[in-house]
């Protein structure tokens with residue numbers, strides 16, 4: 001169980017995250033939804049422990065252990081991973097070696113992971129993970145990499161961004177695959193189909209959890225209210 005307790009985060013004297021509480025259990029899919037700029041990616045970076053995203057207050061607990069002060073590498077060793085909205089490029093490393101990452105992974109497993117994300121192994125294993133891969137191809141390679149990593153907790157920041165609409169079913173299939181593997185998936189998304197494939201969702205508004213519950217309830221509320229809201233909740237409360 002991963003728990004955020006009253007997490008607050010400020011940047012340049014702006015309070016971006018204003019005391020949020022969240023819980024994530026392994027083997028479940030969680031959605032984080034909300035308008036642009038409300039703090040969704042920031043929450044993901046805080047969970048991952050990126051150096052610029054240390055909370056000013058609150059605690060992050062992993063199975064009861066306080067991991068708030070652990071850095072990104074220490075958290076990665078404990079099984080927390082992040083699928084970046086725009087994964088980095090690397091010169092001179094092939095898709096095959098990138099997916100292996102110094103681990104002894106049998107070739108068949110690498111091929112299987114590539115096939116799972118609709119990339120033909122014959123075409124892609126020897127390609128480089130550099131700028132010559134399209135944004136969508138790079139994202140798919142990253143999804144394959146996450147599948148091979150089998151994280152306990154995977155934060156996915158807009159997994160469909162840059163990926164063609166035809167691949168939406170694949171992304172939902174990948175998310176469900178993580179669930180079957182026993183991972184907790186925390187999906188930051190604007191895509192209704194993806195939000196509805198989560199079992200539980202958090203609606204973020206102006207740096208707070210405004211509403212939480214089953215994803216159908218949250219999506220329905222979001223569609224009815226947030227599109228035209230203009231942060232009414234924020235203005236009322238502050």
Ligand SMILES: Nc1ncnc2c1ncn2[C@@H]1O[C@H](COP(=O)(O)OP(=O)(O)OP(=O)(O)O)[C@@H](O)[C@H]1O
Nearest residue numbers: 011012016034035036037038039040041042043052
């Ligand atoms: N390093 C930073 N320095 C200054 N402001 C920041 C920083 N990181 C985030 N912010 C601000 O914090 C707010 C929340 O940003 P965040 O990227 O978390 O939003 P989001 O909900 O993920 O938005 P989107 O849906 O557009 O991706 C925004 O107003 C953003 O400009």
